[in-house]
Amino acid sequence: MTLVTDTKAPRIAIVGATGAVGNTLIGLIESRGLRYRSVHLVASARSAGTELTVDGVAYPVQAVDEFDFGQVDLAFFSAGTEASEQWVPKATEAGAVVIDNTIAYRMDPDTPLVVPQVNAHELDERPKSGVIANPNCSTIPLVRLLQGVERRWGIRQAVVSTYQAASGLGHPGVDELKDSSRAALESPGEEYPNKEFTPSLAFNVIPKIDRFLDTGFTLEEQKMLQESRKILGMPHLDVTTTCVRVPVVTGHSEAVWIEAQGVVDRDELVEVLAELPEVTVHDRESRREFPTPTTIDDPYRVHVGRVRVNPNNPRAFWLWLVADNLTIGAALNAIQIAEELIARDTL
Incomplete structure (x- = not known):
């Protein structure tokens, strides 16, 4: 109590x-x-x-x-x-x-x-x-990782693709995903009256979250840029994003490409990420291990995998992150x- x-x-x-x-x-x-x-x-x-x-x-x-x-x-x-x-x-x-x-x-x-x-x-x-x-629910786990990279190597650019769950729209989003998926299986070809997601999210991905801006980006994508800059205190940070809704109940994922200011060693990068507060690096021991929204065992940590340095540009690397959007986010x-x-x- x-x-x-x-x-x-x-x-x-x-x-x-x-x-x-x-x-x-x-x-x-x-x-x-x-x-x-x-x-x-x-x-x-x-x-x-x-x-x-x-x-x-x-x-x-x-x-x-x-x-x-x-x-x-x-x-x-x-x-x-x-x-x-x-x-x-x-x-x-x-x-x-x-x-x-x-x-x-x-x-x-x-x-x-x-x-x-x-x-x-x-x-x-x-x-x-x-x-x-x-x-924003996708900004939070991203900046927690970017901070560690910035402190060690500096960041020239980050390119992010998000894979965001239906629960980003709360209970109505989850209910509609479940109902529309059930309807699509029971009556293939029939239109389901969607309210939260257009087109239907059932067995689909939608490369639009929030409204479109005059730039062609969505408000969700603009949020991630502006918020990352403000949180990190880096007004000129170059972050560009494509935000996608996926038919997952809970758990946002992100594919992140970062170009650093200096040459990055993968083993050191893994250790830098693993030492960040409440972060789990799944491919620390085996490069074949990675997190997914349904397999993460701790919703209170940011989960990272697929850490790989670009062999053609040793300043750049990829990583994959998964975080529970209702808790972490x-x-x-x-x-x-x-x-x-x-x-x-x-x-």
Whole structure:
């Protein structure tokens, strides 16, 4: 039980508690023993009254439009960008620090964009905006690896292709993938009424995530560039990306090509990556080992494989990474931000 009376423990709220990331946040609060004085579960009016349990105690879900944020010190927001734009200012005005899991505040100059393993120093002071932004689910594992490469060799360029799971769109995305796959098997050739993915994700891959921009890139691809630069403090970092949705329930994968400033030795590269916090390199012992979304055994680590230096350009190398997008890519990063805030007495 992590419900305590210690006045140093925060009063917390989870906005979007009934969603996929909200559910994961609750599980992580329990498993990591995050201490709190009170917890409030908040969602849209249509979810109000639903009961969820935290540490074995049942709590009714409260409607966000009726919730008093003056009751909390720390609010996790994972209810979508529109909800964050509407309700985060209410929370910060009431005195709460917000950890926001949407795009709404990520590029705000007064809002730190934080991956604790990379730039936890941003949490030494309470942010001017009252908000700490949680990065994109594909950016988080990428920058955790890029930091190690930059420190050792420097980075000239990174080219990334993502393979992103249906749960990136929460419970509705997973439900639609399952239903459309079932329909495609039972009635081949018939159209399934898709809402979350167009075209259907069933037995398909879709090279478009989020909306198209005038550049021809998608917003998801632009996020990865802008966010990587901000988190790493490298405003001229050259990262280019193609983001693809794949028919996987949970677990984002990325194929990453990096050209470094200096010559890279594979054995040293493997050791550099393996020494990073909470990273597992699967081909450290055998080059034939690699992670996949269904085979990773620890959702709290970034999993790496297929590490190979380009024989025609020894400054360049490939690697393959897999990370659980609901934990590493969202909820765990948010919880680790909260843990750092508490440890640094920033709340």
